[in-house]
Amino acid sequence: MKKNFFSTCANVARVTIAGAAFTTFAAQAAEQPAARGEYLARAGDCIACHTIQGGKPFAGGLKFDTPIGAIYSTNITPDVNTGIGKWSYDDFARAVRQGVRPNGETLYPAMPYPSYARLSDDDMKALYAYFMQGVAPVPAHNRAVDIPWPLSMRWPLGIWRTLFAPKVQPFDASRYNDAIVARGAYLVQGLGHCGACHTPRARTMQELALTDLEGDDFLSGGAPVDGWLPSSLRGNPRTGIGAWSEDDIVRFLKSGRNLHTAAFGGMTDVVQHSTQHMDDADLLAMARYLKTLPASGAKETPHAYDPAAAGKLQNGDASARGAAVYRDNCMACHRSDGRGYMRVFPAPGGNPVVQGKDPTSLIHVLLSGSTLKGTKSAPSSFTMPPFGWRLSDQEVADVSTFVRTSWGSAGAPVSAEAVAKVRRTVTVSAPEMPPGASLKR
Numbered sequence: 206m207k208k209n210f211f212s213t214c215a216n217v218a219r220v221t222i223a224g225a226a227f228t229t230f231a232a233q234a235a236e237q238p239a240a241r242g243e244y245l246a247r248a249g250d251c252i253a254c255h256t257i258q259g260g261k262p263f264a265g266g267l268k269f270d271t272p273i274g275a276i277y278s279t280n281i282t283p284d285v286n287t288g289i290g291k292w293s294y295d296d297f298a299r300a301v302r303q304g305v306r307p308n309g310e311t312l313y314p315a316m317p318y319p320s321y322a323r324l325s326d327d328d329m330k331a332l333y334a335y336f337m338q339g340v341a342p343v344p345a346h347n348r349a350v351d352i353p354w355p356l357s358m359r360w361p362l363g364i365w366r367t368l369f370a371p372k373v374q375p376f377d378a379s380r381y382n383d384a385i386v387a388r389g390a391y392l393v394q395g396l397g398h399c400g401a402c403h404t405p406r407a408r409t410m411q412e413l414a415l416t417d418l419e420g421d422d423f424l425s426g427g428a429p430v431d432g433w434l435p436s437s438l439r440g441n442p443r444t445g446i447g448a449w450s451e452d453d454i455v456r457f458l459k460s461g462r463n464l465h466t467a468a469f470g471g472m473t474d475v476v477q478h479s480t481q482h483m484d485d486a487d488l489l490a491m492a493r494y495l496k497t498l499p500a501s502g503a504k505e506t507p508h509a510y511d512p513a514a515a516g517k518l519q520n521g522d523a524s525a526r527g528a529a530v531y532r533d534n535c536m537a538c539h540r541s542d543g544r545g546y547m548r549v550f551p552a553p554g555g556n557p558v559v560q561g562k563d564p565t566s567l568i569h570v571l572l573s574g575s576t577l578k579g580t581k582s583a584p585s586s587f588t589m590p591p592f593g594w595r596l597s598d599q600e601v602a603d604v605s606t607f608v609r610t611s612w613g614s615a616g617a618p619v620s621a622e623a624v625a626k627v628r629r630t631v632t633v634s635a636p637e638m639p640p641g642a643s644l645k646r
C-alpha cells in the first residue's frame with residue numbers, strides 16, 4: 206500500500222515519527238480505515254468517473270457532456286499540487302457530501318453528491334484515509350470546463366444546490382423495520398448512487414426522488430445514458446424486477462448475469478468496477494431493500510410464458526412479423542423458445558429490458574452488439590455480435606417487435622423510424638474479421 210506522508214492524517218504522522226516499535230498498533234489503526242475506505246470507494250464507484258480509459262486511477266479528466274458544454278472529472282489522488290493532497294478531512298467531506306470545494310465553489314451534480322450526502326461520518330473518514338494513504342499521488346492538472354462565459358460561472362450551481370441537494374444529516378436506519386433492509390437502503394441511496402441513473406429527473410436535472418420516502422419515482426427507470434436505458438428497479442412484474450428473487454438480484458450484481466438477463470451498456474461498468482467487489486452480505490442487503498419497493502405506474506400483469514411462438518418456429522412457420530429475421534440471426538443463441546442459455550445467452554422472453562415502454566436499449570444492443578464481461582465469480586465472457594451493419598432499420602424494427610410480442614412478452618411494436626433515431630446516436634460497426642477475410646454486403 207502506498208503512503209503519502211504529506212497527508213494530514215494523524216495516525217500516519219504518528220507511525221512515521223514514533224518509528225518501528227510503535228508501528229504495529231498505530232499502523233493497524235491507520236491501515237484498517239484505509240482498507241475499509243478502499244472497499245467503500247468501490248461501492249461508490251469513484252474510479253468509474255474519476256479515471257480515463259488507460260489513465261492512472263483517480264487522476265480525473267473524464268469528459269461529461271452537459272446541456273451547456275463539457276465538464277471534466279477532477280484529480281482526486283493525494284498529489285499535493287494538482288490533486289487533493291492538501292485537503293483536510295472537512296474539505297473532503299464537504300465536497301463529497303455537499304458538493305462544495307474548499308474555495309466555496311459548487312460542483313456540478315455530475316458528481317453524485319446528492320446521493321453521497323447520506324454517508325456516515327465513519328464511512329467518510331475511511332474514504333478519506335484511503336484517498337490519502339491508499340491511492341498513489343498522480344500529478345495531473347484538472348481540465349477547465351468547456352463552457353462559454355457567462356454560463357461557466359458557478360454561482361448558479363450554488364442556487365441549484367440550495368434548492369435540490371439534500372441536507373447532510375445522519376442516515377436514519379430506524380425508518381426501516383429490518384436492519385438488513387436498512388443497510389441496503391443506505392448503500393443503494395448513498396454510495397451506490399443507483400438513482401443517479403435509475404431515477405427519472407426533472408427538467409432542472411434533479412432526481413425526482415432521492416429515497417423511497419420521496420415517492421414512487423424513486424428507481425422507476427431513468428433517461429438513456431449513452432444510449433442505454435436504465436430500467437425500473439421497482440416491483441413492476443414486467444418492466445421492473447418484480448419477478449426476480451433476492452438471489453437473482455445478488456447474482457446479477459455479483460456476476461453480471463442471472464437466469465433472466467445479462468448486464469450490458471452502462472450497467473456493465475457498474476458491475477465491473479463496483480458491485481462485483483462487494484461482499485455477499487452487502488449485496489444481499491441491497492437486494493432485500495430493492496425487493497421492498499412496490500410497483501409504480503400503470504398496473505402490469507405478471508409475465509406468463511406462452512409456447513405459441515416457439516411452436517411455430519420449431520414447425521418452420523416464420524410468418525409472424527420479424528420471425529424470419531429472428532430465425533436467421535438470433536435463434537442459435539437465444540433459442541426458439543426465447544429462453545436463451547442459462548447465464549450464457551440471456552432469455553429475451555419475459556425480459557424487462559425487452560418489454561419496457563421505451564425500446565432504446567433493445568434497439569441499441571441489436572445495432573451495436575455487446576459483450577458480457579467476465580467477473581470474478583463468472584470469468585467467462587460472451588459476445589453478442591452487432592447487427593446494425595447488415596440489418597436495415599425495418600429488419601431491426603421487425604425483429605424487435607417479434608421479441609417484444611413473443612413467448613408471453615407484452616411490449617408494443619417498434620417502428621423503423623424509432624430504429625433510425627437510435628441509429629443516429631450510437632456507434633454501428635461491423636465485427637472484426639480475421640486477417641485476409643472480408644465482408645461484403
Ligand code: HEC
Pocket residue numbers: 245246249250251252253254255269276277278279280281289297300301306311312313314315316317321332
Ligand atoms: C458519476 C460520476 C462520478 C462519481 C461516481 C464520482 N464522482 Fe467525484 N466528481 C465527478 C465530477 C464530474 C467532478 C467535477 C465536478 C465539477 O467540476 O464541478 C467530481 C468532483 C469530485 C471532487 C472535487 C474535486 C475538486 O478538485 O474540486 C471530489 C473530492 C470527488 N469528486 C470525490 C469523489 C469520490 C470520493 C467519489 C466516490 C465515493 C466520487 N467522487 C464519485 C464525478 C463523479
Ligand code: HEC
Pocket residue numbers: 393397398399400401402403430433434435436437438444445446454457466467468469470471472473475480491557558566
Ligand atoms: C451509470 C448508470 C447506472 C448506475 C449508476 C446503475 N445502473 Fe443499473 N442499469 C443501468 C443500465 C443502463 C441498465 C440496463 C442494462 C441492463 O439491464 O444491464 C441497468 C440495469 C440494472 C439491472 C437489471 C434490470 C433488468 O430488468 O434487467 C439491475 C438489477 C440494476 N441495474 C441494479 C443497479 C443497482 C443496484 C445500482 C446501484 C448499486 C445500479 N444499478 C446503478 C445503468 C446504471
Ligand code: HEC
Pocket residue numbers: 465466467468469470530531534535536537538539549550551552553556558559567570571575576577578587588589590592604605608
Ligand atoms: C452469438 C450469440 C448471439 C446472437 C447471434 C445474438 N445474441 Fe443477443 N445476446 C447475446 C449475448 C452474449 C448477450 C449478452 C450481452 C451482454 O450482456 O453484454 C445478448 C443480449 C441480448 C439482449 C439483451 C437481453 C439482456 O437481458 O441482457 C437482447 C434483447 C438480445 N440479445 C436479442 C438478440 C436478437 C434479437 C438477436 C438477433 C438479431 C440476437 N440477440 C443475436 C448473444 C447473442
